[in-house]
Amino acid sequence: EPEVTQTPSHQVTQMGQEVILRCVPISNHLYFYWYRQILGQKVEFLVSFYNNEISEKSEIFDDQFSVERPDGSNFTLKIRSTKLEDSAMYFCASDGQWGNIQYFGAGTRLSVL
Amino acid sequence: RKEVEQDPGPFNVPEGATVAFNCTYSNSASQSFFWYRQDCRKEPKLLMSVYSSGNEDGRFTAQLNRASQYISLLIRDSKLSDSATYLCVVNGGSQGNLIFGKGTKLSVKP
Numbered sequence: 001e002p003e004v005t006q007t008p009s010h011q012v013t014q015m016g017q018e019v020i021l022r023c024v025p026i027s028n029h030l031y032f033y034w035y036r037q038i039l040g041q042k043v044e045f046l047v048s049f050y051n052n053e054i055s056e057k058s059e060i061f062d063d064q065f066s067v068e069r070p071d072g073s074n075f076t077l078k079i080r081s082t083k084l085e086d087s088a089m090y091f092c093a094s095d096g097q098w099g100n101i102q103y104f105g106a107g108t109r110l111s112v113l
Numbered sequence: 114r115k116e117v118e119q120d121p122g123p124f125n126v127p128e129g130a131t132v133a134f135n136c137t138y139s140n141s142a143s144q145s146f147f148w149y150r151q152d153c154r155k156e157p158k159l160l161m162s163v164y165s166s167g168n169e170d171g172r173f174t175a176q177l178n179r180a181s182q183y184i185s186l187l188i189r190d191s192k193l194s195d196s197a198t199y200l201c202v203v204n205g206g207s208q209g210n211l212i213f214g215k216g217t218k219l220s221v222k223p
Contacts, residue, residue, distance in 0.1 A: 031209055043157060043200070043213040056210055091156055095209075101147070102211060104156040 002026040004105035006092050012111045013082055021077045021108045023092030032075045033093040033102060034067065036060070043091065049075065082112045117214035119201050125220045130191045134217045136184040136201030143203040143212075146177055148186050150197045151216060157200055160186075191221045 005024045013019050025032050034046040048055040049067055066078045075094075079086055089109050093102040116139045126132050138146075146163035161168065163175040163184055174187040184201055198216040205212055 033210065035211075042215040043211075045205070045210040045212065048210050050209075056205075058210075089154070093211075100145075101159055101162065104158070107156050109154075 004092055004094055004103055006090075006105035006108050008108060009106065010109045010111070012113065015084060015112055016081050019079050019082055019110065021079075021090050021092075021110070023075045023077070023105055024073050025075055025092065025094030026096070026103060027073070029094035029096045029103075031055075031095050031097075031102075032067075032069070033095075034077045035091045035093060035104075036088040037091065037107075038085075038088045046077070046090075079110075082110075084112050086110060087112045117201050117203055117212050119214035119217050121215055121217060123218040123220055125222060126191055127222055128191055128193060130221075131187065131189045132191055132219060133188075134186045134199050134201070134219075136186075136214055138182050138184065138201075138203045138212070140203065140205065140212070141182065143205070145204040146184055147202040147211075148173075148175055148184075149200040149202050149213075151200055152197050157202075157213075160199070188219075191219075193221050193223065195219060196221045 007022045032049040037043045045058050047057045047061045064080045068076050089107045091107045092105045095102045119136045148160040149157040150160045151157045161170050163177045167176045172189045176185045198218045200216045201214040202211050
């Protein structure tokens, strides 16, 4: 069964450092998303991406965040200067049709020290 | 603010019990509704989509009441493997993003 894959599974970084979280969405999907989940809290939407541009972003997705689809398979989330409060699970998701079922990757646990 | 509200639980039930979860959502423009389950420190996994007519998948039954903006999930004959957090999820109306509830934790005991 096709799946969304994310790397790394766990990223530890120092405050102020840049991190790039990587995702390979399901191959024939067209819509890509990043969500985050702070420990003990709900899953929160960050950004959606379609046709090589951002479709929608939440208030969490400020200037420190950026997304990119550098080639035909990868979808990345970059945090330029990490803060302690960026520590969370980051989930990538994709779907083949707008408003359809979104499939989630296993997530990257980001720990900012 | 677009929100999804759920009873956080935990629901502690014996094997074989029937358990019901409820959820309300605030965005009347939402068009798609789902129940996802999430195991500890894992990703959300789709359990089932929810349709206005109600739908059933084995031991799981989901209902949607658009007028009341209310979604429910019924689990019959609970199994130990049903222990997880159940997430009520709606789409954000005109946007494709999903809005998650905080989840209801279920613990099924032998």
